[in-house]
Amino acid sequence: MKSPLRTITRLLALFILSTCLSWWWFSGADMGWTKTYVTIPATDEITGIPYEVKKEKFVPGVDFVAVGIGLSFGIFAASFLFSPKNPKAMKIQVLALTALLATQVFADEIAFDFKDPKGVNNIVFKLDAPLESISGTTNGISGTISADPAKPEDIEGKIIVDAKTLTVPNPLMQEHMLGADWLDTANHPEITFEIKEVLNSKKDGNSGTANVKGVFTMKGVSKEITVPVTVTYLPGRLGDRTGGKMQGDLLVVRTNFQINRGDYGIKQGENLDKVSDVIDISLALAGSAPKK
Numbered sequence: 001m002k003s004p005l006r007t008i009t010r011l012l013a014l015f016i017l018s019t020c021l022s023w024w025w026f027s028g029a030d031m032g033w034t035k036t037y038v039t040i041p042a043t044d045e046i047t048g049i050p051y052e053v054k055k056e057k058f059v060p061g062v063d064f065v066a067v068g069i070g071l072s073f074g075i076f077a078a079s080f081l082f083s084p085k086n087p088k089a090m091k092i093q094v095l096a097l098t099a100l101l102a103t104q105v106f107a108d109e110i111a112f113d114f115k116d117p118k119g120v121n122n123i124v125f126k127l128d129a130p131l132e133s134i135s136g137t138t139n140g141i142s143g144t145i146s147a148d149p150a151k152p153e154d155i156e157g158k159i160i161v162d163a164k165t166l167t168v169p170n171p172l173m174q175e176h177m178l179g180a181d182w183l184d185t186a187n188h189p190e191i192t193f194e195i196k197e198v199l200n201s202k203k204d205g206n207s208g209t210a211n212v213k214g215v216f217t218m219k220g221v222s223k224e225i226t227v228p229v230t231v232t233y234l235p236g237r238l239g240d241r242t243g244g245k246m247q248g249d250l251l252v253v254r255t256n257f258q259i260n261r262g263d264y265g266i267k268q269g270e271n272l273d274k275v276s277d278v279i280d281i282s283l284a285l286a287g288s289a290p291k292k
Contacts, residue, residue: 006080013075020068024060033205034061034150063150110149112251112287114159115142118242123161123283127261127276134173134275140165145195145287147251152233153201153208155253159285161191163218182266184219192217199226207232212255221264227257238288248290256282 024030114121121141127134140162147155163185168174178185194215201210213226231253238248262268262277269277 009075009078013072016068016075017072020060020065020072024065024068027060030059030061032061033203034059034064067150109146110249110251110289111144111146111157112249112289113142113144114285114287116286117246117288121285123281123285125166125282126280127278128280129272129274129276132274134168136166136168136174136177138162138166141285143192145251145253147231147233149206149233149235149249151201151203151208152206152231152251153203153210153229154198155210155212155229155231155251156195156198158192158194163189163191188219190217193227196224206234216259218259218264219266223259223263225257225259227255230254238290241286241288246288246290248288251287251289252284253287254284256280 116139119139122137122139123141124135124137126136138161141159142162143157143159145155145157145159147153163183164178166174166177166183166185168177177183180186192215194217195212196215197213199211199213201208207230209228209230211226212229213224215222216225217223231251234250234252236247237250238246241250259279259281260277261275261279267275
């Protein structure tokens with residue numbers, strides 16, 4: 001007697017494979033990466049000058065087909081686990097299939113470590129007040145961001161900065177900045193940004209842009225902010241960055257945004273002639289995913 005779950009599993013695999021291939025074929029059989037928009041030619045009615053218009057549209061590419069084929073073959077292979085002879089074994093097999101499906105769905109997601117092995121990742125901050133302009137950097141960066149290579153802009157994770165590594169050129173100014181009246185790094189050693197939601201994501205080859213909503217925490221105060229982000233996935237380029245010492249992939253995250261120090265309980269409304277309330281932050285961080 002055949003196991004009904006074995007039959008259902010194989011039908012599911014066939015359905016996923018046929019749906020994936022049909023969707024891809026009838027969408028134009030695009031041999032490139034999956035796109036979330038198409039470019040439509042248009043002509044200005046007055047000047048007669050041609051131009052292009054971008055329209056949101058999901059166009060499956062070869063990566064979409066590869067995921068569909070892998071998922072369907074994984075499910076088909078799992079069907080051989082099912083046996084109608086042992087009810088307890090059947091329960092275990094159902095759990096095994098569930099785990100396999102979860103593994104296939106998230107198989108393409110890669111975790112990138114932002115504790116840079118080369119030590120060159122840094123964040124630049126600037127406070128431009130009427131009397132003084134203060135610029136500084138920090139390289140005490142860590143954290144993990146996960147991304148799907150097929151959609152590098154859809155990221156999740158957290159970036160962590162060791163607050164004690166914030167540096168400005170003037171030694172006395174730095175001492176005050178890290179002290180209790182300002183950042184109070186003794187009691188609040190980390191500055192973090194945790195991603196909560198990705199909005200308006202757009203893909204362009206191995207890069208993508210999005211507005212990332214997240215929670216920015218500094219001096220123990222957490223505020224939800226939204227920042228524009230550009231993400232670039234660089235497969236196989238970790239070796240180029242490390243001189244061949246490590247092999248793997250890179251994920252480069254770039255953004256520029258502003259916060260107000262007063263929102264985080266840092267001398268609100270004080271010393272505004274010399275220390276701007278607005279802090280400009282810019283970064284271009286490379287996260288690594290070494291090949292095992």
